[in-house]
Amino acid sequence: MTSNPYLFAAYAATWIIHIVYIATIMRRYSRLKREVDELNRK
């Protein structure tokens, strides 16, 4: 396995960016689901 710090930084940054974006999608989705449940209860 290679241990170049720049290589590690680039790969880590890539996955951090993607994971943060996916987390925002999931957070927005669960918020909307709650809203839908509230609308259905009313």
Add this chain to the structure above:
Amino acid sequence: MKYLFPILVILTGILLSYALYQALEVAPTDQLQGDVYRIIYYHVPSAWTAFILFFVNFGASIYYLIKRCQVADIIALTAAEVGVVFQTVNLVTGPIWARPVWGIWWTWDLRLTSTLVMWLIYVSYLFLRRFSSSGETPVLAAALAVLGALCIPFVYFSIWFFRTQHPQPVIGGGGSMDPRMLHVLLLNWLAFSCFAFLVCWSRFRLEVLQREVDEAHAMRSLMDKPGVRSRSTR
């Protein structure tokens, strides 16, 4: 159909892991740059995927301007947002690669500057969609997307027609690459394209749900108006 998305997530996860293994372990080391060149396996596929997504945004925006189709509007928004994420990866990994190879993090050459300008245009597109409350927002955004798309060929061909600090293209345009490296590069692009497709799918579903909720809120507030209620009970 219910299990299609989870199955595709698992398959894409396996493909991404395999592509990562190929990038770090199987692809040969570059004689000049050493292992740091392996950044190419994330940097270039991210750029190509962003180009494709911006092109999808362009096509969907044109279609929306002609037909006023809501699905096209959602596809345009989805492609632009996910495209910006991939372009961000490209813009972050580029300087990390440039520092050990060029000795600098950034230079204002044509390829780098035009990529940054293109990224800013699509970020503006997302800001417009997020913060404008005008009913004409989708039309304005579609028009901006058409203008933004003019940047795509300029960014892509800037290293073909001009001398820049950025290297020549690895495929065509006079560039060359070891076939084993090229194989790993294309494998990573395939993996990232599948990943982008799944992220777009999730984002598309989110946007559809968001519009349904907005519509339900609008209907409810309309029904709560005294005049509407009295008319409906008559």
